[in-house]
Amino acid sequence: RKEVEQDPGPFNVPEGATVAFNCTYSNSASQSFFWYRQDCRKEPKLLMSVYSSGNEDGRFTAQLNRASQYISLLIRDSKLSDSATYLCVVNIGNQGGKLIFGQGTELSVKP
Amino acid sequence: DVKVTQSSRYLVKRTGEKVFLECVQDMDHENMFWYRQDPGLGLRLIYFSYDVKMKEKGDIPEGYSVSREKKERFSLILESASTNQTSMYLCASSLAGGPGQETQYFGPGTRLLVL
Numbered sequence: 001r002k003e004v005e006q007d008p009g010p011f012n013v014p015e016g017a018t019v020a021f022n023c024t025y026s027n028s029a030s031q032s033f034f035w036y037r038q039d040c041r042k043e044p045k046l047l048m049s050v051y052s053s054g055n056e057d058g059r060f061t062a063q064l065n066r067a068s069q070y071i072s073l074l075i076r077d078s079k080l081s082d083s084a085t086y087l088c089v090v091n092i093g094n095q096g097g098k099l100i101f102g103q104g105t106e107l108s109v110k111p
Numbered sequence: 112d113v114k115v116t117q118s119s120r121y122l123v124k125r126t127g128e129k130v131f132l133e134c135v136q137d138m139d140h141e142n143m144f145w146y147r148q149d150p151g152l153g154l155r156l157i158y159f160s161y162d163v164k165m166k167e168k169g170d171i172p173e174g175y176s177v178s179r180e181k182k183e184r185f186s187l188i189l190e191s192a193s194t195n196q197t198s199m200y201l202c203a204s205s206l207a208g209g210p211g212q213e214t215q216y217f218g219p220g221t222r223l224l225v226l
Contacts, residue, residue: 032213043219045217046215097205097215098159099213
């Protein structure tokens with residue numbers, strides 16, 4: 001089983017749609033969770049950290065379910081500029097700073 | 112604003128050549144990482160370093176070595192390049208410390224083609 005699993009997509013949605021990405025992780029000792037965004041042929045960039053109570057940043061909402069070892073990212077009112085690959089990222093407990101990246105979910109927002 | 116730079120955006124080398132990829136960060140980060148990214152395989156960790164002259168193997172260290180002589184600089188070395196090392200190479204850095212300080216900041220990447 002992969003340490004971090006995501007649906008690779010692609011998700012093709014119209015502008016204005018709401019889209020949700022899911023991610024599961026296998027290491028119950030994980031303590032830190034992130035969503036990164038990667039544009040085509042560019043480097044990954046931090047989109048948001050995921051806190052245990054869930055957190056929101058504008059149109060983006062992240063949620064964490066530790067019991068189910070599940071993380072989600074919700075994007076409301078999708079924009080063309082949201083088209084990218086979204087990477088679910090998890091630390092692996094006590095290995096100080098080492099992160100595991102999911103393979104990413106590709107999102108394409110169409111006019 | 113964190114800045115991570117990599118010495119080349121594109122590189123073409125021949126099989127058997129020794130290849131050096133350089134990475135520099137300007138935020139005094141303790142941790143530095145080298146990944147490769149391939150379609151369908153995602154980001155895979157090659158090596159990482161927690162401090163000057165310290166290095167740890169990642170998931171796919173075979174065929175690679177690293178050097179960290181200064182805190183801001185982390186070099187990836189392909190001792191004898193092979194065609195299966197054609198890939199996108201990404202360097203990242205982060206602070207040391209526990210949860211909440213692990214955000215990694217990436218350089219723009221080096222696309223390496225080995226012929």
